[in-house]
Amino acid sequence: xxxxxxxxxxxxxxxxxxxxxxxxxxxxxxxxxxxxxxxxxxxxxxxxxxxxxxxxxxxxxxxxxxxxxxxxxxxxxxxxxxxxxxxxxxxxxxxxxxxxxxxxxxxxxxxxxxxxxxxxxxxxxxxxxxxxxxxxxxxxxxxxxxxxxxxxxxxxxxxxxxxxxxxxxxxxxxxxxxxxxxxxxxxxxxxxxxxxxxxxxxxxxxxxxxxxxxxxxxxxxxxxxxxxxxxxxxxxxxxxxxxxxxxxxxxxxxxxxxxxxxxxxxxxxxxxxxxxxxxxxx
Amino acid sequence: xxxxxxxxxxxxxxxxxxxxxxxxxxxxxxxxxxxxxxxxxxxxxxxxxxxxxxxxxxxxxxxxxxxxxxxxxxxxxxxxxxxxxxxxxxxxxxxxxxxxxxxxxxxxxxxxxxxxxxxxxxxxxxxxxxxxxxxxxxxxxxxxxxxxxxxxxxxxxxxxxxxxxxxxxxxxxxxxxxxxxxxxxxxxxxxxxxxxxxxxxxxxxxxxxxxxxxxxxxxxxxxxxxxxxxxxxxxxxxxxxxxxxxxxxxxxxxxxxxxxxxxxxxxxxxxxxxxxxxxxxxxxxxxxxxxxxxxxxxxxxxxxxxxxxxxxxxxxxxx
Numbered sequence: 026x027x028x029x030x031x032x033x034x035x036x037x038x039x040x041x042x043x044x045x046x047x048x049x050x051x052x053x054x055x056x057x058x059x060x061x062x063x064x065x066x067x068x069x070x071x072x073x074x075x076x077x078x079x080x081x082x083x084x085x086x087x088x089x090x091x092x093x094x095x096x097x098x099x100x101x102x103x104x105x106x107x108x109x110x111x112x113x114x115x116x117x118x119x120x121x122x123x124x125x126x127x128x129x130x131x132x133x134x135x136x137x138x139x140x141x142x143x144x145x146x147x148x149x150x151x152x153x154x155x156x157x158x159x160x161x162x163x164x165x166x167x168x169x170x171x172x173x174x175x176x177x178x179x180x181x182x183x184x185x186x187x188x189x190x191x192x193x194x195x196x197x198x199x200x201x202x203x204x205x206x207x208x209x210x211x212x213x214x215x216x217x218x219x220x221x222x223x224x225x226x227x228x229x230x231x232x233x234x235x236x237x238x239x240x241x242x243x244x245x246x247x248x249x250x251x252x253x254x255x256x257x258x259x260x261x262x263x264x265x266x267x268x269x270x271x272x273x274x275x276x277x278x279x280x281x282x283x284x285x286x287x288x289x290x291x292x293x294x295x296x297x298x299x300x301x302x303x304x305x306x307x
Numbered sequence: 308x309x310x311x312x313x314x315x316x317x318x319x320x321x322x323x324x325x326x327x328x329x330x331x332x333x334x335x336x337x338x339x340x341x342x343x344x345x346x347x348x349x350x351x352x353x354x355x356x357x358x359x360x361x362x363x364x365x366x367x368x369x370x371x372x373x374x375x376x377x378x379x380x381x382x383x384x385x386x387x388x389x390x391x392x393x394x395x396x397x398x399x400x401x402x403x404x405x406x407x408x409x410x411x412x413x414x415x416x417x418x419x420x421x422x423x424x425x426x427x428x429x430x431x432x433x434x435x436x437x438x439x440x441x442x443x444x445x446x447x448x449x450x451x452x453x454x455x456x457x458x459x460x461x462x463x464x465x466x467x468x469x470x471x472x473x474x475x476x477x478x479x480x481x482x483x484x485x486x487x488x489x490x491x492x493x494x495x496x497x498x499x500x501x502x503x504x505x506x507x508x509x510x511x512x513x514x515x516x517x518x519x520x521x522x523x524x525x526x527x528x529x530x531x532x533x534x535x536x537x538x539x540x541x542x543x544x545x546x547x548x549x550x551x552x553x554x555x556x557x558x559x560x561x562x563x564x565x566x567x568x569x570x571x572x573x574x575x576x577x578x579x580x581x582x583x584x585x586x587x588x589x590x591x592x593x594x595x596x597x598x599x600x601x602x603x604x605x606x607x608x609x610x611x612x613x614x615x616x617x618x619x620x621x622x623x624x625x626x
Contacts, residue, residue, distance in 0.1 A: 033446075135322040138609055140564045140601040143582045147330065147598065150586050152338035241452055245568055248454050249583060268458060268572070271473075275462040282455025290450040297446075 034298020040291035048097055051090035058087040059256045077276075089280055092258040096288070099173050099253075100239040106178040107239075108232040111185025112224070116216050118186070119193025130190070137183045145242065148176045149251035166257060173252055177242055181235065188231055192224040226303045234296035237289040244285050260285045315613070319606040326602050331374050334591055377595070387592035391585060396596050399581070403597075406476065407565035407577030413493065414500035414566075415558065422505045426512025427544065433517065441509055448506025457499040457572040464495060471495055474574035496573040500566055511554055515547035522546075549620050556612020560605030 051058075070077045077085050118129040149172075158168070196202065197220060205215050246252035247261025255262055260281040267277035352360075368376075380387065386396040429441035465473035476492050519525065520543060528542050565579025574580070578597060585594035617623050 131318070134318075135325065138319075138322060138602075138606050139326065140560065140598075140605050142567045143564060143579075143586075143598055143601055146567070146583060146586050147333050147594075150338075151333060151336045154338075155336045237450060244452055245454060248568070249571065250587075264455060264458065271458065271462065272466060275466045278455070278458045278462055282452060282458065285452045285455060286450055289452070290446060293446055293450050 033294045037291045037294025048093040058091040058258050088258040092260045095259045100236050102174045103177045103239045104232045104236045107181040111182035112189045115186040115189025119190040133183050189224050196223045230300045237292040386596050389593040391588045391590040403578045403581045411562045414497045417501040418504035422508030425509040429513045430516035445506040445510045453503045454568045515550045519543045519546045553612045559608030563604035564601030
């Protein structure tokens with residue numbers, strides 16, 4: 026029996042399944058997202074173009090679905106990478122204690138205190154050629170997506186690190202950890218086999234809740250022209266295009282933004298539901 | 308207390324120093340360098356000039372030396388010249404900070420005026436329909452992409468209805484410059500930021516109020532026959548304000564670093580837009596100064612939040 030208070034979380038989960046299905050099947054469902062047709066720009070919705078076409082005559086529905094694939098891929102990979110980074114740092118800080126803990130936590134505080142968006146803009150504007158990345162690799166889609174993932178994860182691991190450290194501190198004095206130590210288990214084994222499973226469930230919640238924010242950040246960077254580059258579609262850069270034609274075709278701005286909003290909302294609702302489901306105090 | 312403050316400030320200074328090294332280093336990894344840009348914009352300059360100019364500006368030196376030279380200049384108060392605006396950096400920062408403060412201060416006040424009552428309402432009817440409604444508003448508000456919200460407001464009020472200007476700070480023609488004109492230009496960006504902020508403040512208010520409701524002193528006050536109104540406002544709300552002060556302290560830094568996205572969407576010449584424009588336009592001096600100021604203000608904000616907490620709450624002791 027579903028309780029009314031679990032309804033929002035259920036709605037979020039259903040939305041996520043729907044989004045995953047729709048964006049994954051984009052190549053079969055929709056037209057070519059980069060095919061231009063200058064004879065049919067800003068076309069009204071029709072059977073062949075369910076949401077009409079954009080300023081270059083590209084199918085809006087196809088770009089929306091493909092853009093969603095990119096946004097979701099970036100957001101999920103970033104959340105995973107940030108969680109791994111944060112967990113590693115938090116585990117080591119919490120388990121080792123002493124100066125290692127102090128140094129790692131001061132670093133975490135430092136990163137947390139930084140103005141995030143300006144910093145992300147600097148990182149996103151770096152010239153990959155000056156980092157020694159070749160021409161061919163630079164222009165590949167994998168690089169473009171990977172770069173966003175790395176940049177956002179680099180500033181996004183702090184929450185996970187704090188969470189895992191706190192959890193580690195409370196777990197490491199338990200008897201079974203002391204027993205493992207007495208039996209001669211190495212610190213690495215204790216951290217991975219005995220402490221990690223106990224910090225896993227709050228981490229899953231935190232990671233789910235972080236996906237929504239990552240989507241917002243990614244689309245903001247793409248909107249500013251620093252994320253996913255055209256002609257590849259992303260929800261953020263579709264809105265940049267829409268802003269440029271806001272006076273001649275004001276309706277273009279509706280769909281990409283709505284897609285971001287619904288997706289972020291779905292992750293937030295689902296994450297909130299998970300949090301309540303996994304909270305032992307409930 | 309003084310010891311605590313000193314160590315906090317020293318710590319912030321250390322973060323600032325590390326940040327300055329990092330940002331200066333990252334700037335060197337940006338596409339192009341200032342001299343190449345100068346050459347590209349002036350056909351009279353040739354390759355020999357480029358080498359001389361690089362030597363003149365010290366760009367042929369290794370990075371470490373350049374950083375020290377820059378840091379020395381900043382210490383002496385020489386922030387350099389902005390390439391984009393062709394003005395000394397200091398002259399550009401002043402108005403940009405003022406513009407951001409106006410925009411974000413107004414939005415923050417409006418946001419709080421809506422969020423505090425909503426949060427209190429939700430906490431008084433926990434689990435009731437008001438609570439659910441406020442919860443829905445909060446979820447929607449924190450999930451909204453600000454740039455889309457801004458664009459939608461612009462589409463509605465500027466493009467479709469034609470009631471408000473779509474960008475800038477004042478009209479360039481006719482009766483531009485009046486107070487009413489400025490307010491009309493502020494309306495949409497302020498609304499965007501205020502709506503985007505309601506969710507998190509309402510949530511924090513609700514959580515803080517519920518946290519206080521469970522305290523012993525509330526039960527004592529009730530037992531003494533305190534009226535519900537007095538209970539909520541004199542006892543519960545005043546204590547619930549404490550965690551909100553921390554939140555506002557963290558917001559303090561943002562006031563100075565500006566609302567990067569909203570300012571860019573609406574062409575509002577504040578710090579956020581300045582940072583975005585200077586980074587993307589390769590304006591090194593301006594970008595470095597603006598980023599360092601934003602970082603310094605964010606760090607200062609968190610120290611101020613702790614100090615305010617200590618003043619307001621006698622239970623808190625810092626050592």
